[in-house]
Every structure is written in C-alpha cells, then in structure tokens.
Amino acid sequence: MAYIDPHIHMVSRTTDDYQRMAMAGCVAVTEPAFWAGFDRSSPQGFYDYFVQLTEIEPKRAAAFGIAHHAWVCINPKEAEDPGFAREVVELLPEFLDKPNVLGIGEIGLNKNSKNEMSILEAQIALAVQHDRLILVHTPHLEDKLKGTRLILDALRRNGHINPERVLIDHVEEHTVGEVLDQGYWAGMTLYPDSKCTPARAVDIVECYGSERLWINSAGDWGHSDPLSVPKCMAEMRMRGHPPELIHRLTFSNPQTFLAQSGKFVV
C-alpha cells in the first residue's frame, strides 16, 4: 500500500533508507527545516541548508521514485538569539517561491522561552503574509503540554490563521485533544523514547477518529526509524482495522492537507 511520510529529515539519512522506504511503499516525503544537532554559525549556513533541501535532496529522493517536498524556517532550537534568527527569517521568502516548498516549518517552541516565542510569532506572520501552510514542532517531553498551549495561543493571537492550514506535529495523548478541538491538523510522530509509538498512535486513532490526523517518522540523525510509518500500518492491520482507514491515515489525509499548498505532487 502506498504511503506518504510527511515529516522526515532525509538530509540526515543514507540512500539505504530511501531504498528501504521505497520498497515499503513510500511514494512521497516532506522534509521540514530542523536543527542539525549543532547551531549554525551564520545565516549563510541556513541559506546553504535551504539549497540542500530544495535542490539536492529532491534529486536523491527521485532516484528511488520518491517525491520530495520541503518546508523552510528557522527552527526553535536556534531561535534563542532573536537578532540572528531574524536574519534567517529574512532569507525565507526567496525559498517560499520554490516549486517544491510547501510552507513554513517546522516552527514552534523548544524550551518555551520569550525569544523562541518572538521568532515563532514572526514566522507565523510571514506565513500569513505569503499565504503559506504552517507545520509546527511542539516541544519535547515535560515541555510539550505547556509549549503546545503557548503555541495554540500564539496562533490565536495572530488573528488571521485558518486552522485547517496548520499542522501541529508531535502530538501525544495529552495534547491531541486540544489541537483537534481547536480545528488544527495533528501529527503523531513515531519516534523512539521521546515521542509516540506505532501502537499508541493507533490507540489515539481509536479514541479520536482519523479526521485531521496523520502519522510520520521524523527520522533524523538521532535514534529513529524511517520505516515507522509502515510499522504503524502493520499494527493497524494486526488489530483488524480496514484498509480504507490505513490509507486515509497514511495517504489521503497527508495528501489533503499538503495539497492546500498548491504544490504537493504525488
């Protein structure tokens, strides 16, 4: 069954992973801009990264028959220096016009600081100004509940956000309800130890339904699994869920949300 992994950091994965993903049925990925594990030393470093996301990575993906789209932003871990961060935000419009850039992401909060919030608000405003989709990172572990609520408040404060064009990612059992109740899309990230598991993601679907929900691996340079989406699909089959539900969660839901960009092709 064909599937989409709508949040995965392929710049940090080898072609072995592309091959395995293609064999497992992956037909498209979208790759948000994220923290590389170190703080980039200049805005030019971000510029080069955005070139890698929009020009190099799509070619690597295409060799395995996988469509690759990107998101651009300054991530919350590198937003604590607001002067530096605003220089990076100024680079974004050039890349938002690229044919394979879907919107601004993954923006959000990390430790829930004032500086992070100011840069989040600036990027929300930029997305509104350019009428782009938004993909949001919610904080890790003990910071997630507080950060999710702060992010929802920031989106509401902007006053011009259409919740249907915003995906709040990395939801778990204690945040998914508020995200869905406020009309946003919610992403369940299947990432070892610090986020959701395939089994828990299926539990969430059983409790909340499948509307405005997607799953992703967020595979990156850390301990992660680029095949966690097909593993979740297998868990759904083992529990007896029908193929149309699996297809909705792993293909038609991501396609519906991402197609709002006018650029998502699969």
Added chain:
Amino acid sequence: MADSLNPSTCPQPRSELLDRTFLEHRAKLLDLAAFLDRCERCETGNEGHDDLRLAAMQGAMKLLIDDQPQRAKRVLEWLSDDSTDLLDHAPGKGATGAPLSPK
C-alpha cells in the same frame, strides 16, 4: 458516530491482543523493575536532580494501577511542566523527561 474511518474501539478481541502483545509488555514491565533495582545499586551522586526524576516516575507508576481510564494521558500530564509563563531565557536545548519542580 463510530464507523470504519472513525473507530471508537480496538477491533481486536482482548484475548487476541493479549496473545499477540502480552509478552512484549511483560518484558517492558521487567525492564522497569530492573531499572529501579539498578538505580538503588548505583553509587549516589547528584541526588537532587536524580531524585526528582525518580520521584516523578514513581508518582506516574501509581497512576497505572488506580483503575481510572486514560492512563497514558494522565502519566504524560503528571510528567509535564505545570508552569504557564514563558521563560526569560532557554536553559539549554534538551529536555529531561520530568518536571524539575516536585509535584
């Protein structure tokens, strides 16, 4: 209303779910038990921070056996920072897995 695209239950019978996954979760329970034993055998040091994480874990475990629903949600809430104000500055980049103030 529940339908095939919006299930409200796990469609697998409980006996089959247990047949398929009981041993996996038994192993996870043993991992947790062994971890707690291991912590007691460790040389002590940095007790303040360590104890807050262990205390948070022990508090969370009580929620597993209180016979109330939504255990996963309640455990995550228990392990969450309850404050609401933005921090003046980010204290590093990582998270620890448990709130740094006792509950």
